[in-house]
Amino acid sequence: xxxxxxxxxxxxxxxxxxxxxxxxxxxxxxxxxxxxxxxxxxxxxxxxxxxxxxxxxxxxxxxxxxxxxxxxxxxxxxxxxxxxxxxxxxxxxxxxxxxxxxxxxxxxxxxxxxxxxxxxxxxxxxxxxxxxxxxxxxxxxxxxxxxxxxxxxxxxxxxxxxxxxxxxxxxxxxxxxxxxxxxxxxxxxxxxxxxxxxxxxxxxxxxxxxxxxxxxxxxxxxxxxxxxxxxxxxxxxxxxxxxxxxxxxxxxxxxxxxxxxxxxxxxxxxxxxxxxxxxxxxxxxxxxxxxxxxxxxxxxxxxxxxxxxxxxxxxxxxxxxxxxxxxxxxxxxxxxxxxxxxxxxxxxxxxxx
Amino acid sequence: xxxxxxxxxxxxxxxxxxxxxxxxxxxxxxxxxxxxxxxxxxxxxxxxxxxxxxxxxxxxxxxxxxxxxxxxxxxxxxxxxxxxxxxxxxxxxxxxxxxxxxxxxxxxxxxxxxxxxxxxxxxxxxxxxxxxxxxxxxxxxxxxxxxxxxxxxxxxxxxxxxxxxxxxxxxxxxxxxxxxxxxxxxxxxxxxxxxxxxxxxxxxxxxxxxxxxxxxxxxxxxxxxxxxxxxxxxxxxxxxxxxxxxxxxxxxxxxxxxxxxxxxxxxxxxxxxxxxxxxxxxxxxxxxxxxxxxxxxxxxxxxxxxxxxxxxxxxxxxxxxxxxxxxxxxxxxxxxxxxxxxxxxxxxxxxxxxxxxxxxxxxxxxxxxxxxxxxxxxxxxxxxxxxxxxxxxxxxxxxxxxxxxxxxxxxxxxxxxxxxxxxxxxxxxxxxxxxxxxxxxxxxxxxxxxxxxxxxxxxxxxxxxxxxxxxxxxxxxxxxxxxxxxxxxxxxxxxxxxxxxxxxxxxxxxxxxxxxxxxxxxxxxxxxxxxxxxxxxxxxxxxxxxxxxxxxxxxxxxxxxxxxxxxxxx
Numbered sequence: 001x002x003x004x005x006x007x008x009x010x011x012x013x014x015x016x017x018x019x020x021x022x023x024x025x026x027x028x029x030x031x032x033x034x035x036x037x038x039x040x041x042x043x044x045x046x047x048x049x050x051x052x053x054x055x056x057x058x059x060x061x062x063x064x065x066x067x068x069x070x071x072x073x074x075x076x077x078x079x080x081x082x083x084x085x086x087x088x089x090x091x092x093x094x095x096x097x098x099x100x101x102x103x104x105x106x107x108x109x110x111x112x113x114x115x116x117x118x119x120x121x122x123x124x125x126x127x128x129x130x131x132x133x134x135x136x137x138x139x140x141x142x143x144x145x146x147x148x149x150x151x152x153x154x155x156x157x158x159x160x161x162x163x164x165x166x167x168x169x170x171x172x173x174x175x176x177x178x179x180x181x182x183x184x185x186x187x188x189x190x191x192x193x194x195x196x197x198x199x200x201x202x203x204x205x206x207x208x209x210x211x212x213x214x215x216x217x218x219x220x221x222x223x224x225x226x227x228x229x230x231x232x233x234x235x236x237x238x239x240x241x242x243x244x245x246x247x248x249x250x251x252x253x254x255x256x257x258x259x260x261x262x263x264x265x266x267x268x269x270x271x272x273x274x275x276x277x278x279x280x281x282x283x284x285x286x287x288x289x290x291x292x293x294x295x296x297x298x299x300x301x302x303x304x305x306x307x308x309x310x311x312x313x314x315x316x317x318x319x320x321x322x323x324x325x326x327x328x329x330x331x332x333x334x335x336x337x338x339x340x341x342x343x344x345x346x347x348x349x350x351x352x353x
Numbered sequence: 354x355x356x357x358x359x360x361x362x363x364x365x366x367x368x369x370x371x372x373x374x375x376x377x378x379x380x381x382x383x384x385x386x387x388x389x390x391x392x393x394x395x396x397x398x399x400x401x402x403x404x405x406x407x408x409x410x411x412x413x414x415x416x417x418x419x420x421x422x423x424x425x426x427x428x429x430x431x432x433x434x435x436x437x438x439x440x441x442x443x444x445x446x447x448x449x450x451x452x453x454x455x456x457x458x459x460x461x462x463x464x465x466x467x468x469x470x471x472x473x474x475x476x477x478x479x480x481x482x483x484x485x486x487x488x489x490x491x492x493x494x495x496x497x498x499x500x501x502x503x504x505x506x507x508x509x510x511x512x513x514x515x516x517x518x519x520x521x522x523x524x525x526x527x528x529x530x531x532x533x534x535x536x537x538x539x540x541x542x543x544x545x546x547x548x549x550x551x552x553x554x555x556x557x558x559x560x561x562x563x564x565x566x567x568x569x570x571x572x573x574x575x576x577x578x579x580x581x582x583x584x585x586x587x588x589x590x591x592x593x594x595x596x597x598x599x600x601x602x603x604x605x606x607x608x609x610x611x612x613x614x615x616x617x618x619x620x621x622x623x624x625x626x627x628x629x630x631x632x633x634x635x636x637x638x639x640x641x642x643x644x645x646x647x648x649x650x651x652x653x654x655x656x657x658x659x660x661x662x663x664x665x666x667x668x669x670x671x672x673x674x675x676x677x678x679x680x681x682x683x684x685x686x687x688x689x690x691x692x693x694x695x696x697x698x699x700x701x702x703x704x705x706x707x708x709x710x711x712x713x714x715x716x717x718x719x720x721x722x723x724x725x726x727x728x729x730x731x732x733x734x735x736x737x738x739x740x741x742x743x744x745x746x747x748x749x750x751x752x753x754x755x756x757x758x759x760x761x762x763x764x765x766x767x768x769x770x771x772x773x774x775x776x777x778x779x780x781x782x783x784x785x786x787x788x789x790x791x792x793x794x795x796x797x798x799x800x801x802x803x804x805x806x807x808x809x810x811x812x813x814x815x816x817x818x819x820x821x822x823x824x825x826x827x828x829x830x831x832x833x834x835x836x837x838x839x840x841x842x843x844x845x846x847x848x849x850x851x852x853x854x855x856x857x858x859x860x861x862x863x864x865x866x867x868x869x870x871x872x873x874x875x876x877x878x879x880x881x882x883x884x885x886x887x888x889x890x891x892x893x894x895x896x897x898x899x900x901x902x903x904x905x906x907x908x909x910x911x912x913x914x915x916x917x918x919x920x921x922x923x
Contacts, residue, residue, distance in 0.1 A: 008845050015359070025356070060820060061366070062822075063359070063823075064358070064359040064360075064362035064363050064366070065358065065359060065362070066356050066358045066359045067358060077361055078362055079364045079365040079369070080366075080369075081370065081826075082822045083367055083821050083822070083823070083824045083825055083826055084369070084823045084824075087822070088822060088823065089821055089822045091815040091818070092815070093813050093815050095813060095816045095818065095819035096816075096819075097813035097816060097820065097833075097834060098816070098838065099837045099838060108820065108823055108833075109823035109824055112823060112824045112825055113824065153744070153819075156819075156823070160823060160824065208410075213416070230679075244639075245508065278447060282624075283749065289417075306862065
């Protein structure tokens with residue numbers, strides 16, 4: 001539907017803010033280099049204050065970068081005002097115009113582009129159909145539910161056929177169930193419209209469900225750019241490992257390219273290019289281990305709780321407390337607090353940092 | 354770390370928006386020429402003689418005994434009026450928020466009291482004070498048989514100003530009290546404190562900054578008040594009247610300028626303390642919204658005396674206002690109580706009432722929409738936009754609040770009678786209706802801007818950002834989003850500005866030329882001459898005009914305001 005899918009490129013982008021308490025300048029975003037492919041769905045993911053929204057607002061034009069240049073397609077856009085940029089944003093608070101009805105809200109951008117009335121009507125009708133709001137043209141915004149308002153905001157952004165669609169935590173004001181269905185919906189509409197989308201969220205499951213690529217940020221720095229799978233299986237560092245899903249870190253020593261020694265036991269673990277003898281942190285996902293009466297690493301059960309889908313354990317291994325989830329506990333031996341237990345690992349589940 | 358790139362990009366983005374840049378430049382020019390320049394010229398005037406810096410002018414005016422007296426008079430009156438108004442305001446606010454008095458009658462009384470100062474010309478109470486308690490006063494002469502009571506002087510001014518200004522304090526404190534979380538007081542009660550103890554240890558400390566705020570605002574108003582001391586002051590002169598007499602009686606423009614600087618320094622000091630210290634403090638302590646409804650006090654030993662006290666005060670104020678139209682309907686106040694329309698007749702025949710009402714009405718009607726629009730633009734720029742001169746625009750438009758009308762009037766005389774810096778540029782403005790319109794605008798701008806700013810702060814920033822993001826430029830955003838969303842604030846700014854202008858006197862009495870007759874100037878003139886019948890007739894019609902404009906505005910807001918959508922569409 002979009003006239004032209006555009007990519008976005010950030011070259012050495014930094015943004016400096018003044019801390020209101022200390023009066024000192026700090027980097028809200030530091031030296032971000034991003035290449036966003038045309039037509040892809042990319043998520044900026046990170047905890048609050050990591051610089052993800054600032055990055056998005058720089059792309060939209062509401063903030064100006066202190067270093068670097070932003071390109072939309074091949075055009076540098078640093079000096080363009082938001083109204084001159086080929087981007088459209090879906091805001092966290094929806095930001096619908098409360099004095100207009102749904103039709104006028106969606107038609108707002110088209111009217112500014114001085115399109116023919118009949119063309120506007122056709123486009124608005126089509127787009128409302130796409131987001132599942134046909135027949136609601138004459139409602140006022142305060143007569144819609146949160147989910148419906150979000151669809152209007154999406155329709156309003158889509159209808160002007162922007163080169164890039166920007167989302168600023170669009171689902172954070174919705175309840176949990178609606179969030180899940182809306183994110184599938186957003187993904188479907190983006191695919192159907194074939195548009196480039198940049199999406200900001202702090203919710204890692206949302207990011208995984210929706211994106212082709214995730215850009216994980218922390219304290220203004222880009223920590224990793226990869227597919228959600230890569231970020232989960234091969235995190236660049238402890239922050240990413242801990243932020244994407246749950247992670248346990250076990251201290252180990254590299255023995256060879258795919259063997260690490262943990263607590264005296266040799267386990268299979270990919271170590272990348274680490275030298276033998278190097279100290280490393282081994283990332284263990286809670287679902288990556290199974291318990292047995294004998295096996296690789298010895299531990300002691302400190303906590304054991306039935307959660308329905310899985311049995312939740314905290315197990316003391318050497319100097320670390322490891323969280324393990326054993327799925328389908330009905331068919332497995334249940335260990336109680338104080339029991340001695342051994343951890344076993346499936347192949348390809350451990351990853352050394 | 355260098356923030357230079359973002360600064361230069363922001364500048365580029367701003368320059369890409371010619372309408373916005375033009376607006377900002379025009380605003381800066383307007384504020385500089387019509388607020389800063391006249392004040393600066395007063396400083397130049399009083400410190401510079403024959404091109405030399407000198408304190409001579411100040412020494413000269415300070416040596417005038419009547420000026421020294423005026424300073425102490427102004428401070429004394431301001432202090433007393435400030436305290437009395439804040440306390441009476443607190444009483445009313447407390448009774449409204451804390452005490453159960455759900456009778457229609459009491460609610461009506463409170464509403465009228467809060468409304469009166471808005472719709473009435475500033476000196477109406479002086480008129481009725483004289484008519485009720487003066488030598489020929491109904492109460493003094495006919496009820497109490499006192500034949501030589503003098504209402505003129507310190508007590509006259511103090512009483513009249515207190516009654517004029519306390520409703521403002523009442524409205525300010527009401528807002529603060531409503532924001533106190535009732536559970537704070539309930540917790541104190543629960544721990545065993547008596548109601549009086551709760552008030553002294555919880556409520557009172559919480560609103561103390563707000564009370565100080567109310568005191569200072571009233572102090573500024575009192576010091577700047579020209580009309581009441583003029584009419585009821587007698588020989589008791591305050592700074593505002595002394596300055597006026599210095600220029601109209603002694604023709605000493607330089608001396609008047611120096612005196613104006615002194616008055617300005619006083620009000621400015623108060624304003625700075627109020628604005629940057631107390632205002633921040635009073636909102637910081639009471640930022641929380643009340644979590645639920647307050648249990649109203651129903652205890653008879655509390656409600657009965659408070660109710661009686663408030664109703665008595667309110668009724669007294671209302672009687673004083675009612676006195677004015679009656680004053681216009683008796684043949685000779687104090688002697689001959691036959692009803693007559695001769696004063697109203699004289700107003701429109703001998704004293705060119707039609708012209709006075711037409712001139713006042715038209716000039717105010719021209720200035721009102723300009724003021725309303727200007728204050729909305731300033732609010733928009735201050736709240737929603739980022740640019741370098743923003744601080745300047747906000748500060749100067751708020752500064753106008755602290756400038757007494759008399760000071761502004763002198764500044765305009767000194768600044769424009771010979772053109773800008775005596776160069777003849779803009780000299781054509783002096784003596785025209787245009788300069789009166791400009792004075793009206795400058796005098797009403799702070800109120801409008803303040804209401805616009807608070808209205809805009811309620812609106813989520815992203816609503817305007819979304820319009821901007823869709824491709825609208827600043828002008829389009831302002832016209833299609835901002836203005837429709839603060840329509841109510843715009844309308845009330847329109848009417849407030851209209852009412853303030855049509856009832857204004859302090860600045861324009863110095864600037865008006867014989868080609869314009871203004872109602873307030875007429876009232877002042879006849880009241881000074883002792884022609885109370887004519888003065889009351891003018892004032893009654895004026896009150897009628899202002900009252901109906903407020904009613905019309907309320908009707909318009911009710912039918913076309915922002916609340917409409919919810920009620921009609923559902």
